[in-house]
Amino acid sequence: xxxxxxxQAPPSETYIKNSSRLVSxxxxxxxxxxxxxxxxxxxxxxxxxxxxxxxxxxxxxxxNKDFNDMYQxxxxxxxxxxxxxxxxxxxxxxxxxxxxxVLSDKAKREIQxxxxxxxxRLEKENS
Numbered sequence: 036x037x038x039x040x041x042x043q044a045p046p047s048e049t050y051i052k053n054s055s056r057l058v059s060x061x062x063x064x065x066x067x068x069x070x071x072x073x074x075x076x077x078x079x080x081x082x083x084x085x086x087x088x089x090x091x092x093x094x095x096x097x098x099n100k101d102f103n104d105m106y107q108x109x110x111x112x113x114x115x116x117x118x119x120x121x122x123x124x125x126x127x128x129x130x131x132x133x134x135x136x137v138l139s140d141k142a143k144r145e146i147q148x149x150x151x152x153x154x155x156r157l158e159k160e161n162s
Contacts (some may be wrong), residue, residue, distance in 0.1 A: 050098035050142035051135075054091045058084045094137060101131055102142075105149050118160050121153040128153075 061084040068076025105124050112120035128146045131138065138146075 048141060049095055050102060050139055050145075051091060051095045052137045052139050054087050057087055061087070094135065098131070098135065098138070098142060101127055102145065109149065109152065112156065116160075118157060121157050121160075124149050124153045125157075 061080045065077040065080030065084075068080060105127055108120040108123045108127075111117070128150050131146060132143075
């Protein structure tokens with residue numbers, strides 16, 4: 036088994052890119068720094084790994100909430116034909132693409148599908 040295979044991130048189906056490579060790297064750095072820094076370097080590396088994991092969890096929670104809101108808006112539009120729901124989808128998706136730089140390919144595909152749906156329906160409603 037190659038070293039690259041060991042540190043490769045598992046296939047992910049979440050909306051946020053996987054940070055397991057970064058965390059694994061911080062663990063390795065922590066192990067290497069143990070003796071030269073008498074444990075303090077390891078403590079710092081592990082604290083950074085914890086911060087990365089906590090940040091990923093926060094970003095994932097927010098992305099899940101945003102996608103749930105957009106899918107709910109799509110459902111409400113289909114029930115009521117109120118174009119404000121489509122505008123909400125457009126605004127929320129634009130904000131996500133602007134603010135969140137670690138969106139996975141899956142998230143970007145779903146955002147594009149929602150934007151295409153909204154644009155198509157907005158054109159129909161405006162004509």
